[in-house]
Amino acid sequence: MTALEVRNLHKRYGQHVAVDDVSFTVEKGEIFGIIGPNGAGKTTTVESIAGLRTPDSGSLSVLGLDPTKDRAEVRERLGVQLQESSFPDAIKVAEALELHSSFYRNPADWRELMELLGLTEKRDTQYKALSGGQKQRLSIALALVGNPEVAILDELTTGLDPQARRDTWSLIERVRDTGVTILLVTHFMDEAERLSDRIAVINGGRVAAVDTPAGLIARSSGARQVRFRVSQPLDRSVLTDLPDVTDVEITEGRWLVTGRGQLLSSVAGALARARVVAEDLRVDQRNLDDAFVAFTGRAPESPGNSTRRVG
């Protein structure tokens, strides 16, 4: 069953094309990640889905509804955590949650959410006195307080320290396990890889690829390398003859085999046939950072650049 459908979305600000042509479909119950460089059009895309921006062309469907026409119904069934939330400075944590829960027909238990997000001891603290991480956790709680069927989380864990990030990931997995569909915009490749069932890579206002994290990594990886020592003499041609192998270097008894495709299993099979044991075997591990570079031509923003400590 489809939860979200984006077809040929196009949005410009004046002469500047923010979203050129974006299409993807999110199934019910999925965590769908969106990654891409700064300014790629991620926020414009998700804010259009949330009905907060009006696209110039293309079509959007949220649980079968049109977010530009069926605003009230979409608001009821879709929760949004935006990059920058603005609240009155003097509002207290518990007041904000109670107030927002009153906007919905079938809200979640706001006290439970406050507890889940570690905000109970800050319940009487004013918004202006919260740390960056606490404000972030409050914005997640507010996205979930309406008991939404779909939640949009933009920069979910920006501003959280490593432990708080991991706790938030567990929380999001628990939310997904209750059947909520999650659209997750993130700059953190570890977060996208850990949480997403599928990921869209957006670059220059277009979808560069949509796949599972493993699929993106597999599609992006060019050369792979395997390193090992051999238990007994081995003829180099045993490996250079393999179709997946492009290069073999031997330095001081250490073998470095470069190749593509199923390199590790090809090499392991050839060594086994030659009755040679590979010792101290290492395989270069490709991850989503490599996929990001391959599909966008840029390195992902380093988490260290934007992570603040939770006060």
Ligand SMILES: Nc1ncnc2c1ncn2[C@@H]1O[C@H](COP(=O)(O)OP(=O)(O)OP(=O)(O)O)[C@@H](O)[C@H]1O
């Ligand atoms: N309200 C606006 N008016 C004018 N230009 C805008 C507006 N909002 C976004 N843009 C521009 O549109 C482009 C896409 O912005 P958007 O925020 O959607 O990208 P993004 O992928 O979410 O970026 P980031 O990762 O930095 O949040 C950017 O060049 C941005 O400067």
